[in-house]
Structures are given as structure tokens and as C-alpha cells.
Amino acid sequence: MDFGFTQEQEMWRTMLQDFTEKEAGREYTRDCDLEKRFPQELWDAGVKQGFLGLLIPEEYGGMGSDAIMYAIFMECLAKYSYEMASVFSVPMFCAMNIVEHGTDQQKERYLPPFIKGEQRFSIAITEPEAGSDASAVACMAEDKGDHFLLNGQKQFSTAAHLPGNIIMMAVRTDKDVVPARNGISVLLVPNDAPGIEVKRLPLIVRRAVGTCSIFCGDAKIPKENLIGELNGGWRVLIGHLELERLAGSAPNVGEAQCCLDDAVEYAKTRVQFGRPIGKQQGISHMLADLQAQLDAVRLLVYRSAWMITQKIPCRREVSMAKLLAGEVFYAIATAAMQTFGGYAFLPESDVERHWRMAKLFTIGGGTSQIQRLIIAREMGL
Ligand SMILES: Cc1cc2nc3c(=O)[nH]c(=O)nc-3n(C[C@H](O)[C@H](O)[C@H](O)COP(=O)(O)OP(=O)(O)OC[C@H]3O[C@@H](n4cnc5c(N)ncnc54)[C@H](O)[C@@H]3O)c2cc1C
The missing domain is CATH 1.10.540.10 (Acyl-CoA dehydrogenase/oxidase, N-terminal domain)
Structure with missing residues (x-):
């Protein structure tokens, strides 16, 4: 080893x-x-x-x-x-x-x-009525011979508005099939195609890159823009989710470590009651516990990356990495906020930015509850 x-x-x-x-x-x-x-x-x-x-x-x-x-x-x-x-x-x-x-x-x-x-790409699975239950996508792509006619709305698509962007969109191509996931396809939809309107959302996270709503009204998308098989979109999305979940856990390790290091530095220099606050056990043990947890998360993340590289199925492992990476990062960001006291709320501290971002990691790309659901199912529950 x-x-x-x-x-x-x-x-x-x-x-x-x-x-x-x-x-x-x-x-x-x-x-x-x-x-x-x-x-x-x-x-x-x-x-x-x-x-x-x-x-x-x-x-x-x-x-x-x-x-x-x-x-x-x-x-x-x-x-x-x-x-x-x-x-x-x-x-x-x-x-x-x-x-x-x-x-x-x-x-x-x-x-x-x-x-x-x-050329850029973004992904649009989520809809107003299809969040955690991605199989409920309703944005309809009607077969019109040489093209699909697209109608519906997508929600929270990151970077969809950027110039030269093509949206990889999960759409419904069969509304009667059971289970519903067998009626989904993935289309490449240019964000400037006639009938496509992209609006940036005023979120407190992803403020630099931007996250958008997408409105599709009679947009004609050529048949050649279908990725994978017709009604085979679920397979495309599931394959994509392993890498997406890795992309939703590896960065947490980097950002969480930076946030924790900043808290440690602050705890060494901020003096109250005649000594650095980091000399108070209430602060030092809180940060020590979190460093231990973060090291464990890092191992989970790199094990998932290794399994993906080896082409070993790792639904359970990548969900465990995503779950703990989000939750531990949020715990670290919350502890850093506590360590910085009132100064945490100033943008110059950088801590409030980490805190906003950490919360996103327990929601975006599959919430913590959904990761637990997947892990439990893999455990036979
Ligand atoms: C900044 C940002 C960027 C995003 N970028 C993208 C993107 O690029 N592309 C894209 O497609 N999506 C994107 N998303 C959407 C994101 O993946 C969804 O927000 C997420 O999957 C949750 O869906 P929802 O918000 O509809 O919440 P819901 O599914 O409505 O969930 C609400 C709450 O109920 C809980 N819940 C739901 N079902 C269960 C269950 N069975 N058991 C227990 N609890 C449950 C959830 O965990 C959550 O706590 C983005 C979201 C944000 C905030």
C-alpha cells in the first residue's frame, strides 16, 4: 500500500x-x-x-x-x-x-x-419540479423528424450564460414510460439558439461564475445534438455523476484546508484575556478535531479518484466522499466563523465566503440526504 x-x-x-x-x-x-x-x-x-x-x-x-x-x-x-x-x-x-x-x-x-x-459546456438537469428526483425531468423534447422541439424550464444551471456555451440538457423524450428515467435523453443545446433564454440568478454563492434559469420556448434542436441513445440519457447522467461527485468533493478538501489554516493563524495571533485564543482549549480542540476529520475526508476523496481511474464501480465510495467532504467543510467553515468572531463577517476575512460555499456543498450536485440514501441502499437498507 x-x-x-x-x-x-x-x-x-x-x-x-x-x-x-x-x-x-x-x-x-x-x-x-x-x-x-x-x-x-x-x-x-x-x-x-x-x-x-x-x-x-x-x-x-x-x-x-x-x-x-x-x-x-x-x-x-x-x-x-x-x-x-x-x-x-x-x-x-x-x-x-x-x-x-x-x-x-x-x-x-x-x-x-x-x-x-x-467553446464551453454547462450541465442542466435540475428543474423547478425535479431537484433531488432527477428522474422527474419534464422539459419536453418532442420528436419532429429532423429536430426536437424543446419546451420547459431548467433551474440552477451553473455557467449556462457564458459566451460560446453549450448546455448539456437532460430532457424528456418519452413521457409515458415506466420507470420515468427510461424516457430521458441528453441534448446539446447552444445557449444562443432561438427559443432559449438564459437568466442569471441572484444567488449568494457562485457569484463569480454565475448560476442561471433556462427557459425553452419552441426551441428547435437538431437531431444530431443528441448525446448517447434516444431515451438513454439516464445512463449518460449516471456515468457523469461519479466524476461530478468527485468534482464536488476534491475541491472541498483544498478550500476547507485553506479555511482551517486561516482559522489556526488567526487563533495564534488574536489575543484576548492576555493570551492567544488558540491557547484556549475551547478553540484549539475544536480546530484539532476538524483537522483530523479533514484528513479522513482527503483519504476518501483520493480513494474514489483511484477507483474511478481503475474503472472500479464506486457509487458508494464516491457518495461517502461527497457526503463527508460537504459536511466536514461546512463544520470547518462554521468553526472558522466562530474563531474569527465578528471579523468573520467582513469579506476581507475570506471566512464568510468559505462559509457560503461550504453550505452549497451539502446541497449542490446531490444533497447530503441523497448521498446518505445512496449509501444506505448500497448497504442493502
Ligand atoms: C449554486 C448552485 C449551482 C447548481 N448548479 C447546477 C448545475 O449546474 N446543473 C444542475 O442540473 N443543477 C445544479 N444545481 C442544482 C442542485 O443540484 C439542486 O439544488 C440539488 O440537487 C437539490 O435539488 P433542489 O434544490 O430542488 O432540492 P429538493 O430536491 O427539493 O430538496 C429539498 C430538501 O429535501 C431533501 N430531500 C429531497 N428528497 C429527499 C429524500 N428522498 N430523502 C430525504 N431528504 C430528501 C433534500 O436533501 C433537501 O434537503 C445547482 C444548485 C445550486 C444551489
């Missing part, structure tokens, strides 16, 4: 740590959040480095790397905020649906421009 990274992984990590300080540093991250500004400079720098091709096979111009390299990427880039990692990770795992389920023509058409940063 070996808990260390290989030399290649270690070099990747060191390079990414340097890149993060330079291109996605503390103040830049804070400014993008406060100004609700997309980190375009970071995107440009990352595209130049070829990050978007990390998981794409070499024959399409990518690096053909694996889930462990992806997890390292997420952990490093998310140091000051998950948002900075999600700039790349969301389109990256969407592009993997094309790699795994696309036709040769789709791969040739979409992957090379994606790697060059000329």
Missing part, C-alpha cells in the same frame, strides 16, 4: 500550487466574488496551460489523464474558492460525456475547440 503521490502527480501538484497563487490567488478570488465578475484572466491562463484537455484522450488533442490528476487539479485550484476550480471542472466533466457517449463526428466537432477554450 502506498499513500504517496507518484513523481508525475507530485510535479503536477507543485505546478498547480504555483499556478493557483499566481492566477487564482486570495485577493483575485475575493474581488471576483465581491464584484460578481467571471475570472476571465484565470480562464485564459488555464486554457493556455491546456487544462481543459486534462481528461480528453490524446487523439483529440488532450492529455488523456486520469481521475487522480483531476482530483489534484480540483484540490489545488479550489484553495481560495471552489469557484476558481469550477471555471474548468464543470465544462471538463461535461466534455467527458462527449468522450464517453458521443459519436465520432461529435467528438471531432466539439472536443478540439473545447480544448482551445473556444
Whole structure:
């Protein structure tokens, strides 16, 4: 058994740590959040480095790397905020649906421009009436011969509004079939297609990248935009969820560690009652407990990444990593808020940003309750 990274992984990590300080540093991250500004400079720098091709096979111009390299990427880039990692990770795992389920023509058409940063992807599964129960999607794609006619609404689609974005949309193509998940398909929907309206939502999280509602009104989407088989969308979405859940847990480790380190530094320097607050057991043991929990989460995350890399089914393991990564990050952010006292509420502390983001991780990409449900089912309950 070996808990260390290989030399290649270690070099990747060191390079990414340097890149993060330079291109996605503390103040830049804070400014993008406060100004609700997309980190375009970071995107440009990352595209130049070829990050978007990390998981794409070499024959399409990518690096053909694996889930462990992806997890390292997420952990490093998310140091000051998950948002900075999600700039790349969301389109990256969407592009993997094309790699795994696309036709040769789709791969040739979409992957090379994606790697060059000329095209982005976002994912739209959630709807007003279909949240945790993703199989209830009702956004209707009627078969009209050479195209689908799209009508309905999508909710909370991250980065759907960005220029050159193609929305990977879960739609209903059979409304009578039982179970309902067998009537879902996945379509590539350009966000500027006639009949598609994308509106940014005023959320307290994801303020830099943005999250949107999407309204589809008689939008004509060509048949060639179908990913995978007609009514075979559930398979595409489930395959995608393992990587999405890894993308929803590896960055927590990076951001939670930064948040905890900041709390430790503050506890060392903030003096009350004649000594640093970190010398009070009420503070020090609280932070020590959380460091122990975070180390355990990190092991769960990298075990999931390893299992995905080895192509070992890991529904249970990736759900355990996602569950604890969200809950432990939220516990850390809450403890950091407590440690910083009133100063926690100032944006300059960075703690309130971590706190907002940590809460999202217990909800987005499958809530903590849904992860427990999956784990329990896998346990035979
Ligand atoms: C900032 C942000 C970005 C997002 N980005 C995307 C995106 O890019 N693409 C996308 O498709 N979606 C996205 N989402 C949607 C996200 O995945 C959903 O919000 C999430 O899956 C929960 O769905 P819901 O909000 O409808 O909550 P609901 O499903 O209505 O759940 C409400 C509460 O009930 C609980 N609950 C529901 N069912 C059960 C059950 N069976 N047992 C126990 N408890 C249950 C939930 O855990 C939760 O606590 C995003 C959300 C946010 C906030």
C-alpha cells in the first residue's frame, strides 16, 4: 500500500500550487466574488496551460489523464474558492460525456475547440419540479423528424450564460414510460439558439461564475445534438455523476484546508484575556478535531479518484466522499466563523465566503440526504 503521490502527480501538484497563487490567488478570488465578475484572466491562463484537455484522450488533442490528476487539479485550484476550480471542472466533466457517449463526428466537432477554450459546456438537469428526483425531468423534447422541439424550464444551471456555451440538457423524450428515467435523453443545446433564454440568478454563492434559469420556448434542436441513445440519457447522467461527485468533493478538501489554516493563524495571533485564543482549549480542540476529520475526508476523496481511474464501480465510495467532504467543510467553515468572531463577517476575512460555499456543498450536485440514501441502499437498507 502506498499513500504517496507518484513523481508525475507530485510535479503536477507543485505546478498547480504555483499556478493557483499566481492566477487564482486570495485577493483575485475575493474581488471576483465581491464584484460578481467571471475570472476571465484565470480562464485564459488555464486554457493556455491546456487544462481543459486534462481528461480528453490524446487523439483529440488532450492529455488523456486520469481521475487522480483531476482530483489534484480540483484540490489545488479550489484553495481560495471552489469557484476558481469550477471555471474548468464543470465544462471538463461535461466534455467527458462527449468522450464517453458521443459519436465520432461529435467528438471531432466539439472536443478540439473545447480544448482551445473556444467553446464551453454547462450541465442542466435540475428543474423547478425535479431537484433531488432527477428522474422527474419534464422539459419536453418532442420528436419532429429532423429536430426536437424543446419546451420547459431548467433551474440552477451553473455557467449556462457564458459566451460560446453549450448546455448539456437532460430532457424528456418519452413521457409515458415506466420507470420515468427510461424516457430521458441528453441534448446539446447552444445557449444562443432561438427559443432559449438564459437568466442569471441572484444567488449568494457562485457569484463569480454565475448560476442561471433556462427557459425553452419552441426551441428547435437538431437531431444530431443528441448525446448517447434516444431515451438513454439516464445512463449518460449516471456515468457523469461519479466524476461530478468527485468534482464536488476534491475541491472541498483544498478550500476547507485553506479555511482551517486561516482559522489556526488567526487563533495564534488574536489575543484576548492576555493570551492567544488558540491557547484556549475551547478553540484549539475544536480546530484539532476538524483537522483530523479533514484528513479522513482527503483519504476518501483520493480513494474514489483511484477507483474511478481503475474503472472500479464506486457509487458508494464516491457518495461517502461527497457526503463527508460537504459536511466536514461546512463544520470547518462554521468553526472558522466562530474563531474569527465578528471579523468573520467582513469579506476581507475570506471566512464568510468559505462559509457560503461550504453550505452549497451539502446541497449542490446531490444533497447530503441523497448521498446518505445512496449509501444506505448500497448497504442493502
Ligand atoms: C449554486 C448552485 C449551482 C447548481 N448548479 C447546477 C448545475 O449546474 N446543473 C444542475 O442540473 N443543477 C445544479 N444545481 C442544482 C442542485 O443540484 C439542486 O439544488 C440539488 O440537487 C437539490 O435539488 P433542489 O434544490 O430542488 O432540492 P429538493 O430536491 O427539493 O430538496 C429539498 C430538501 O429535501 C431533501 N430531500 C429531497 N428528497 C429527499 C429524500 N428522498 N430523502 C430525504 N431528504 C430528501 C433534500 O436533501 C433537501 O434537503 C445547482 C444548485 C445550486 C444551489
